[in-house]
Amino acid sequence: KAGVTQTPRYLIKTRGQQVTLSCSPISGHRSVSWYQQTPGQGLQFLFEYFSETQRNKGNFPGRFSGRQFSNSRSEMNVSTLELGDSALYLCASRSVGGLETQYFGPGTRLLVL
């Protein structure tokens, strides 16, 4: 099976812009979670989508949003970018009801200038 894929891998934006990141889970996985990784805050949970519904949400401002499509692919959007949004954004998928293990994609590195 193909692993979790994320696009784009690298992104440079300027403050005030918005960005959309994409994640395709492992085939058959219906749960997709997003994490932000920064040197200062470490790995933090953003949100989880399951069957096109947001099931969990971390402590992030409303500028961070996401959605999931019927094929389980997920997108996350960050509006009005701030310098502090520069981070590695990781997506993980899980086969709900099976082994409780999340498998991660390679991440998208976002740099906000």
Add this chain to the structure above:
Amino acid sequence: AQTVTQSQPEMSVQEAETVTLSCTYDTSENNYYLFWYKQPPSRQMILVIRQEAYKQQNATENRFSVNFQKAAKSFSLKISDSQLGDTAMYFCAFMNGETSGSRLTFGEGTQLTVNP
């Protein structure tokens, strides 16, 4: 809220030797899962090993094993016969099994360097 603590920011070991990485966690839940992930310089997060809290037997995966002490809320990772490819940042992570959802809570990480 759950917390995960890794008290060793950096560790180093000689090739072929054994090293143990520490992790403690805090939770009031009884059903949960614990994981060790490694993140090499490529930044790809790779699962190393997992442990279900309801299982008393410690998990093992080839050269990797854990020492799970539920009462002490401790979950250490032992790497035997260390290899250069084991050089990576290692994260301990917790997931609650009582509530639905996939939220992982991560520790701060331990940077492991394997020296030739």
